[in-house]
Amino acid sequence: MTASCELCGENSGGRYLCERHTVQLAKRLEELPVLYNEVGECLVPRRSGWGEIIATKGAAGPQSPIDEDVLDTVNWGRAAEVLRLWRVDVQRERWPRHSPPPPPADLAADCRWLAMELEWIVDHYPAIGDLARETRELELQARTIVGDPAPRPQRLGTCVAIDGEGVVCGAVISRLPGQTRLKCRWCGYVYATGQDWANLEFFQPKEESCPSGS
Numbered sequence: 001m002t003a004s005c006e007l008c009g010e011n012s013g014g015r016y017l018c019e020r021h022t023v024q025l026a027k028r029l030e031e032l033p034v035l036y037n038e039v040g041e042c043l044v045p046r047r048s049g050w051g052e053i054i055a056t057k058g059a060a061g062p063q064s065p066i067d068e069d070v071l072d073t074v075n076w077g078r079a080a081e082v083l084r085l086w087r088v089d090v091q092r093e094r095w096p097r098h099s100p101p102p103p104p105a106d107l108a109a110d111c112r113w114l115a116m117e118l119e120w121i122v123d124h125y126p127a128i129g130d131l132a133r134e135t136r137e138l139e140l141q142a143r144t145i146v147g148d149p150a151p152r153p154q155r156l157g158t159c160v161a162i163d164g165e166g167v168v169c170g171a172v173i174s175r176l177p178g179q180t181r182l183k184c185r186w187c188g189y190v191y192a193t194g195q196d197w198a199n200l201e202f203f204q205p206k207e208e209s210c211p212s213g214s
């Protein structure tokens with residue numbers, strides 16, 4: 001049993017990652033699909049031919065062809081492939097007897113799955129150091145295209161879910177640009193459908209208006 005973090009070597013209380021790096025990995029898994037969505041939006045086909053792609057934004061200017069090596073390595077498909085391999089491996093470690101055939105690779109779903117299993121992974125999966133490093137690498141590569149800083153969470157308002165006693169949750173709800181599914185960290189309500197988002201907007205408490213006069 002290890003006693004130190006696979007990344008920084010700090011005492012981790014018997015887990016394979018320290019608390020700081022566990023949190024960092026969880027955050028990365030959450031942001032990765034958003035980042036790679038943006039990568040897709042930054043790269044559009046040039047002229048009509050497939051395979052010729054230019055960067056539409058970024059420091060290089062609107063018409064500069066970008067490095068083809070970058071296109072080979074930085075794209076949704078490759079990120080999905082990497083995360084898929086990790087998911088399959090974790091699944092095999094955890095449930096060696098029954099490993100169901102994995103569904104088609106889906107970066108967002110695989111990131112979510114890994115994030116949900118993170119507690120187990122940190123406790124039982126020595127290769128987590130490599131998983132964390134590769135995830136970091138994928139993030140850095142995406143950033144070379146979409147730029148830094150990371151997309152900022154937008155504050156949408158407060159949670160409008162109502163509990164069994166009719167009390168409105170009221171926790172702050174914020175999401176990353178492009179994020180379409182979100183779970184309230186306080187009450188666990190999941191905002192996923194258009195109706196959910198519409199309700200969130202509609203039921204926001206009225207802004208306190210500035211009192212007129214003194």
Ligand SMILES: [Zn+2]
Binds near residue numbers: 006007018019020021
């Ligand atoms: Zn660490």
Ligand SMILES: [Zn+2]
Binds near residue numbers: 170185188
């Ligand atoms: Zn809530």
